Amino acid sequence: MTIERQLIYPRHWPAWLVIGLLWLLAHLPRPISYALGAGVGNVFYRFAKDRRHICEVNLRLCFPELSDADREVLIRKTMRNQGIGLMETLRVWFLAPDKLGVEFELVGGEHLEIGEDGAGVIVLGTHFTSLDVSGTLIGYKYPTDSFYRKHKNPVFEYILSRSRGRYGEPIHRRDIKRALRRLREGRRLYYLPDQDYGRKSAEFVPFFGVMAATTIGASTLARSGRARVVFAQQQRLDGGRRYRVEIIPLDNFPSGDPAADARAINALLEDNIRLVPDQYMWVHRRFKTRPDGEARVY
Numbered sequence: 001m002t003i004e005r006q007l008i009y010p011r012h013w014p015a016w017l018v019i020g021l022l023w024l025l026a027h028l029p030r031p032i033s034y035a036l037g038a039g040v041g042n043v044f045y046r047f048a049k050d051r052r053h054i055c056e057v058n059l060r061l062c063f064p065e066l067s068d069a070d071r072e073v074l075i076r077k078t079m080r081n082q083g084i085g086l087m088e089t090l091r092v093w094f095l096a097p098d099k100l101g102v103e104f105e106l107v108g109g110e111h112l113e114i115g116e117d118g119a120g121v122i123v124l125g126t127h128f129t130s131l132d133v134s135g136t137l138i139g140y141k142y143p144t145d146s147f148y149r150k151h152k153n154p155v156f157e158y159i160l161s162r163s164r165g166r167y168g169e170p171i172h173r174r175d176i177k178r179a180l181r182r183l184r185e186g187r188r189l190y191y192l193p194d195q196d197y198g199r200k201s202a203e204f205v206p207f208f209g210v211m212a213a214t215t216i217g218a219s220t221l222a223r224s225g226r227a228r229v230v231f232a233q234q235q236r237l238d239g240g241r242r243y244r245v246e247i248i249p250l251d252n253f254p255s256g257d258p259a260a261d262a263r264a265i266n267a268l269l270e271d272n273i274r275l276v277p278d279q280y281m282w283v284h285r286r287f288k289t290r291p292d293g294e295a296r297v298y
Contacts, residue, residue: 007155015155025087026094030101033087034240041083045076051283052079057297058282062208077278084240085129085281092132093163097140102240104137108247111230112142112188120183120227123247124218126194126269127281130236134245135190138232139167144188147173176221183225193218193265196288203259204291207266213289214266216258229253231268235276 006012028036045052055075063071091100112121123144125135138144145168151157164170168188171179179189193215201220202213222229233246248268254261273280287297 004154004158007158012155015153019155019159022090023094026090030091030240033091034084037084037087038080039083040086041080042076044082045079048079048283051082054285054298055079055282058284058286061210061287061297063277074278075282078280078282081129081236081279082281082283084236085132088130088240089132092136093159097137100133102133103242105242105244106138106141106247107244108230108249109141111228111247111249112138114186114188115228118186120186120225121188122183122218122222122225122227122229123188123190124229124231124250124265124268125190125192126232126234126272127192127284128234128236128272128276128279129281130234130243130279131192133236134232134234134243136167137243138245139190142188144168144190145171145179145182146190147171147179147192149173179221180225183221183227189221189225189227191218191221193262194269194286195284196286198289202289203262205259205262205266207286208270210287211291211294212266212287214262216262218265219254219258219261222254231265233268233272233275235272236279 025033025036052075055078056071059066059071059074059078063074066074112123114121123138125131128134135144135146146164148160148164148170150172151160161170168190169182171182171189183189195215196213197215199213201217202215204211205214206212207214218229221227229250231248231250233248235244237244250264250268253264285298290296
């Protein structure tokens with residue numbers, strides 16, 4: 001991608017200055033970047049009170065068996081991982097995968113191959129703090145399209161589109177027709193089904209035993225795009241030196257029952273979270289939308 005002429009006008013220089021500072025941070029040695037991210041996460045814990053509260057509520061609902069002390073330890077670790085994930089994202093923006101200085105273990109990569117039937121593959125990612133690194137390392141070997149939300153600042157939009165476009169086509173989140181067309185052409189699509197998008201196109205199914213509004217978008221895309229669906233289970237290991245992603249195929253998906261499909265996805269997500277509970281983004285309001293008659297939890 002070439003830089004559009006308007007992006008070098010003086011009014012955009014402050015944004016380019018910020019980009020320059022982020023570029024420098026991204027090029028720090030990996031151990032220093034990891035330590036800095038952990039420090040940023042500690043600052044989040046101390047000052048991001050709203051997000052810390054959301055994290056506390058989510059953990060209290062999902063892990064009622066934890067003592068107050070154990071839950072507080074998990075909150076601290078979760079916020080710390082938020083900062084680590086932020087620094088990882090910067091590195092992904094500006095560095096090639098082979099320059100990240102990490103080991104990558106991909107288990108079940110054969111499930112990402114496009115078969116003789118030419119069917120596309122929907123890769124279900126989830127909001128772990130290692131999401132950007134794991135997604136990039138998958139896309140490096142298996143180019144994968146992804147949905148995105150356009151950034152309001154044109155300079156940041158340029159940088160983000162440039163980063164995303166290295167490993168697949170960035171598709172605006174509202175351009176469902178484009179995504180379906182790409183799937184029918186035998187492409188891969190990275191899709192995140194684990195946030196609360198409201199009641200529209202959602203089913204209330206259990207998430208750690210709590211009813212949660214869960215999108216049925218994966219079922220819709222798989223059916224209309226005639227695509228197979230796999231789940232990408234992810235972990236950051238050895239202090240950020242190694243990442244493990246296991247590709248798990250979903251059988252009989254879509255099943256014809258969107259609620260059953262949503263339950264299947266949540267069950268896989270729960271299994272992944274139990275492996276590394278502090279690496280999940282508990283700072284999102286997962287239970288924002290409540291069933292009729294239930295009180296708000298945040």
